[in-house]
Amino acid sequence: MAIKHFERLKDVETIRSHFEQQRYICSLEIATAVFLAYHLEKPVLIEGPPGVGKTELAKTTAEMLELPCIRLQCYEGLDESKAIYEWKYGKQLLYTQVLKETLGEILDGAQGLSESVAKLHDFGDIFFSEEFLEPRPLLKALGEKESCVLLIDEVDKSDHEFESLLLEMLSDFQLSIPEIGTIKAIPGKKPLVFLTSNNTREISDALKRRCLHLYIPFPDAELETKIVEARVPEIPPKLNLQLVAFIQELRGMDLKKVPAISETIDWARTLILLHSESLDAELVRQTLNVILKFQEDIETVKSELQGVTNRALKAS
Amino acid sequence: MTQLHDTMVEFVKALRTANIKVSPAETLDAVETLDIVGLEDKGFLKNSLSLVLSKTPEEKTAFEVCFDRFFSADKFGSNTSGSQQSNDAPVEDDAFDDENFEQEGSDDAPGGKGGMGGGQGGGEPGDESGEEIDFDPLSPQSDLGQLLLEGNRGEQMLKMAEAGRKVDVSQIVVFTQKGLYTRKIMDAMGLKGLQDEIGEMQDEGGRPEMHLAGRLKGARDQLREAVRDYVERQFFLHADESGKELREELLRKVKLSNLEKRNFKDVQEIVFKMAKKLVSIHSKRRKTFKRGQLDIRKTLRNNMQYDGMFFDLKWKSQKVDRPKVMCICDVSGSVSNYSRFLLMFLYSLAEVLPKVRSFAFSSDLGEVTRLFEQTKLEDAMAKTMRDYGNGSTDYGQMLSDFKSHCMKDVDSKTTIIILGDARNNYGDPKSEILREVYDKAQRVIWLNPEPKSSWTVGDAEMKKYAPSCHQAEVCNSLTHLERVVANLLRVAT
Numbered sequence: 001m002a003i004k005h006f007e008r009l010k011d012v013e014t015i016r017s018h019f020e021q022q023r024y025i026c027s028l029e030i031a032t033a034v035f036l037a038y039h040l041e042k043p044v045l046i047e048g049p050p051g052v053g054k055t056e057l058a059k060t061t062a063e064m065l066e067l068p069c070i071r072l073q074c075y076e077g078l079d080e081s082k083a084i085y086e087w088k089y090g091k092q093l094l095y096t097q098v099l100k101e102t103l104g105e106i107l108d109g110a111q112g113l114s115e116s117v118a119k120l121h122d123f124g125d126i127f128f129s130e131e132f133l134e135p136r137p138l139l140k141a142l143g144e145k146e147s148c149v150l151l152i153d154e155v156d157k158s159d160h161e162f163e164s165l166l167l168e169m170l171s172d173f174q175l176s177i178p179e180i181g182t183i184k185a186i187p188g189k190k191p192l193v194f195l196t197s198n199n200t201r202e203i204s205d206a207l208k209r210r211c212l213h214l215y216i217p218f219p220d221a222e223l224e225t226k227i228v229e230a231r232v233p234e235i236p237p238k239l240n241l242q243l244v245a246f247i248q249e250l251r252g253m254d255l256k257k258v259p260a261i262s263e264t265i266d267w268a269r270t271l272i273l274l275h276s277e278s279l280d281a282e283l284v285r286q287t288l289n290v291i292l293k294f295q296e297d298i299e300t301v302k303s304e305l306q307g308v309t310n311r312a313l314k315a316s
Numbered sequence: 317m318t319q320l321h322d323t324m325v326e327f328v329k330a331l332r333t334a335n336i337k338v339s340p341a342e343t344l345d346a347v348e349t350l351d352i353v354g355l356e357d358k359g360f361l362k363n364s365l366s367l368v369l370s371k372t373p374e375e376k377t378a379f380e381v382c383f384d385r386f387f388s389a390d391k392f393g394s395n396t397s398g399s400q401q402s403n404d405a406p407v408e409d410d411a412f413d414d415e416n417f418e419q420e421g422s423d424d425a426p427g428g429k430g431g432m433g434g435g436q437g438g439g440e441p442g443d444e445s446g447e448e449i450d451f452d453p454l455s456p457q458s459d460l461g462q463l464l465l466e467g468n469r470g471e472q473m474l475k476m477a478e479a480g481r482k483v484d485v486s487q488i489v490v491f492t493q494k495g496l497y498t499r500k501i502m503d504a505m506g507l508k509g510l511q512d513e514i515g516e517m518q519d520e521g522g523r524p525e526m527h528l529a530g531r532l533k534g535a536r537d538q539l540r541e542a543v544r545d546y547v548e549r550q551f552f553l554h555a556d557e558s559g560k561e562l563r564e565e566l567l568r569k570v571k572l573s574n575l576e577k578r579n580f581k582d583v584q585e586i587v588f589k590m591a592k593k594l595v596s597i598h599s600k601r602r603k604t605f606k607r608g609q610l611d612i613r614k615t616l617r618n619n620m621q622y623d624g625m626f627f628d629l630k631w632k633s634q635k636v637d638r639p640k641v642m643c644i645c646d647v648s649g650s651v652s653n654y655s656r657f658l659l660m661f662l663y664s665l666a667e668v669l670p671k672v673r674s675f676a677f678s679s680d681l682g683e684v685t686r687l688f689e690q691t692k693l694e695d696a697m698a699k700t701m702r703d704y705g706n707g708s709t710d711y712g713q714m715l716s717d718f719k720s721h722c723m724k725d726v727d728s729k730t731t732i733i734i735l736g737d738a739r740n741n742y743g744d745p746k747s748e749i750l751r752e753v754y755d756k757a758q759r760v761i762w763l764n765p766e767p768k769s770s771w772t773v774g775d776a777e778m779k780k781y782a783p784s785c786h787q788a789e790v791c792n793s794l795t796h797l798e799r800v801v802a803n804l805l806r807v808a809t
Contacts, residue, residue: 089612202592205339205371214367
């Protein structure tokens with residue numbers, strides 16, 4: 001698969017350093033997944049808690065390879081007409097009208113029914129042809145001349161049927177349109193496919209079997225510090241350590257929704273805006289709503305705020 | 317590369333016994349991955365294979381344990397980096413087995429380690445004490461003997477692995493089979509030839525012969541030690557889990573009332589597994605529904621044959637199909653075990669059965685739905701038992717309570733499951749109330765843990781209740797339970 005900048009996928013370390021240039025700090029597993037996705041020509045199914053950078057990974061890969069990123073957001077009720085293709089019905093109807101009018105010309109001089117039918121058959125029919133085809137994300141991804149990154153986001157939100165619809169695309173990089181035939185990816189330009197799932201339901205085995213499975217957990221403190229540093233470069237290192245320690249501790253608590261990386265980054269930005277140099281209980285109390293999204297959780301944490309803050313300060 | 321690929325197949329087998337589902341297609345992927353990734357970097361290989369073979373977080377954890385056990389070797393990298401991938405693969409395969417072996421040997425049996433030294437020493441007679449170099453050492457005639465004294469370690473290990481494969485050592489199930497498999501492997505490696513040779517040497521009695529016989533004997537004993545280690549390793553790799561599978565299989569079939577306390581944990585696991593299976597089969601089941609949004613696309617397509625006149629309309633909307641379940645459990649002493657598992661089962665099915673309401677009774681009916689939602693399963697069970705359990709059973713009372721409290725919530729989409737032995741202590745069965753429920757609800761299912769033959773014996777009122785049930789079934793094992801619930805999901809409309 002020779003795509004632009006494929007040398008950036010040469011080995012895992014190269015991928016990692018290129019990701020770093022895009023300010024996406026990743027673990028070895030993630031880089032390995034991208035490496036294998038390219039070399040095995042297999043889609044990657046990314047699972048993990050919300051906000052750990054699943055979608056971001058696909059987008060960053062696209063940026064790194066300077067390829068277009070085609071995104072298909074899944075939702076309940078998504079079907080082939082929105083994911084694969086749709087006929088341009090209006091134009092098709094117009095075409096039949098035009099055809100009707102020229103019918104006389106075509107059949108001119110035909111003797112008997114069988115001859116007319118034969119003539120009709122000879123007449124090139126473009127009713128079901130690519131002219132009237134409106135490509136949707138999946139079909140578009142196959143047609144990209146320079147390959148692309150296809151992101152099928154939150155595949156768990158879609159219906160069971162849609163999953164089966166994806167199988168052909170995922171295993172063979174081809175799609176069948178009954179009226180036209182099979183459309184295949186341009187050899188050597190197969191799209192890099194990423195699927196993300198939040199695990200709201202079990203993805204079927206058939207789909208899992210066709211994919212590499214990458215699970216992105218919450219990062220450990222060291223990695224998270226690096227991520228914050230990459231995303232919010234202006235943060236003082238001391239504050240960074242403190243807030244990561246704080247977040248890490250929150251993740252260990254029994255909360256309805258634990259803060260993810262995206263919340264950590266938001267919080268870091270907030271603290272920068274407030275010109276804070278160091279965490280303290282009062283500051284945390286005021287900004288807690290940035291990292292916790294449920295009132296219940298906020299109450300829980302507030303009751304233990306002083307202790308958690310002190311420990312976070314000690315950790316730095 | 318075939319040797320290497322065989323190793324991968326073996327590894328996949330080990331994964332399967334560790335409860336990781338690996339399909340043949342995935343095995344092929346793994347082999348391809350191996351070709352791309354190579355063996356130089358163990359961590360890299362582990363990450364890569366984990367991506368290809370394990371597909372849930374739980375599987376990933378299991379995978380790691382399995383990988384480490386299978387490719388156990390701290391020298392993995394150093395040995396293989398010497399023989400690059402371009403070298404012929406069998407050598408690398410040896411490296412695997414070889415190291416596996418050595419580590420085990422040094423961990424468990426120091427004798428094993430010594431064995432290796434002896435085996436290799438055969439290749440270099442210089443190891444032996446000085447005076448014995450005077451005469452030409454005889455070389456052994458039997459295959460195994462040659463292998464032991466002259467072949468290198470790698471070859472020996474390969475031979476052992478081959479023999480292991482031949483006798484299906486991966487089928488080992490229980491601990492006591494270890495001896496059996498050790499002997500089988502020794503036999504498959506040609507122990508008999510070696511024994512004969514040793515015998516012959518000793519009979520002849522010359523000095524070189526005696527010397528050779530001694531060496532062969534030593535080598536044989538060391539080999540036996542090595543094989544025993546090998547079998548032990550295989551046991552941990554394969555049997556540990558298949559033993560568990562066997563146990564689970566058994567537990568599924570055993571009568572729930574016969575379960576012992578110590579098995580509860582296992583059973584719970586099975587219940588969750590079964591429920592999960594049902595959830596993945598049945599979640600998001602839909603059927604086309606005759607109302608909703610117009611599906612323009614389908615309609616157009618369908619009406620093209622009528623010259624574009626829209627008279628065969630197609631609708632888009634679909635309806636999610638999920639039954640509303642009310643579950644009434646008898647928790648009096650005799651059947652409490654069953655209800656425990658039924659409730660557990662229904663609760664694990666929360667994803668497909670969002671509207672489960674549970675009731676428990678001995679005589680007075682009480683709703684435990686909230687209790688189950690708020691507390692952990694075990695606590696909830698215990699509390700239910702404390703509050704409702706162990707009284708004398710009164711089905712009549714239960715039914716009239718149900719009528720006064722819940723009848724208004726019963727509609728044509730409700731499925732009602734009653735679990736109990738219908739032993740009413742000769743009280744008034746009030747089966748007319750059940751009839752009323754029957755008329756109103758979609759389905760009434762009665763699960764009775766007793767065998768059908770005793771349904772009418774003594775104070776059992778099944779005869780009166782059964783006609784007012786859409787389905788009355790014997791249910792006393794997990795397999796039964798699974799079948800009933802699966803049916804429940806399938807028939808639900």
